[in-house]
Amino acid sequence: MSASQDPTPRTVELLRSATGHYTARNAAGAQVAFGQGEDLLSPVELLLAALAGCSAVTVDTATARSAEPSDFRVEASGRQIVDENGGNRLEGLHLSFHLAFPDDAAGRKAAGMVERLVTLSHDKYCTVSRTLEHGTAVRHDVSVACAADDTR
Structure with missing residues (x-):
C-alpha cells in the first residue's frame, strides 16, 4: 500500500424517518435528508x-x-x-x-x-x-x- 492510501473505511449511516424519507449521517454528525417526495433529492x-x-x-x-x-x-x-x-x-x-x-x-x-x-x-x-x-x-x-x- 502506498503512503497516500488511507485504509480507513468511509461510512455513512442511513436512518428512516418516514416511508420514503431518509437521513444519511457520517461519523462527524453531518447529515443530509433525501428520498422520495417534495423537497427531497x-x-x-x-x-x-x-x-x-x-x-x-x-x-x-x-x-x-x-x-x-x-x-x-x-x-x-x-x-x-x-x-x-x-x-x-x-x-x-x-x-x-x-x-x-x-x-x-x-x-x-x-x-x-x-x-x-x-x-x-x-x-x-x-x-x-x-x-x-x-x-x-x-x-x-x-x-x-x-x-x-x-x-x-
Whole structure:
C-alpha cells in the first residue's frame, strides 16, 4: 500500500424517518435528508450530486487560492436506463462546469487553471467518478428482528 492510501473505511449511516424519507449521517454528525417526495433529492440525484461535488472540490480548492469565483456551478446529468439484464442504471454521465472569475490578473490565472483541474479530477483525484468508471463490487448483509414488545 502506498503512503497516500488511507485504509480507513468511509461510512455513512442511513436512518428512516418516514416511508420514503431518509437521513444519511457520517461519523462527524453531518447529515443530509433525501428520498422520495417534495423537497427531497432522490438517491440517483444524490449520486449525481456526489459526482459533481467530488470534481467541484478539486477545482474550487485550487482556483480559490488565486481568485474567488463570481459564479461556480457544476451540472451533473445522466440517463436512467434498464439494461440488457433488466437492471436499472445510469449511462451517459456528464459534468458541465460553469465558472466565472474577476477580470483581473488573479481571475485570469484561476480561469486558466480550470480545464487542467477538471481533467486531473477526472483522471486522478475524484474518487466518485473513478469508482463509477472502474466499477466495484457492492456486497451486503442483512439482520432482521421481530420484537414482541414493538409498540409501533
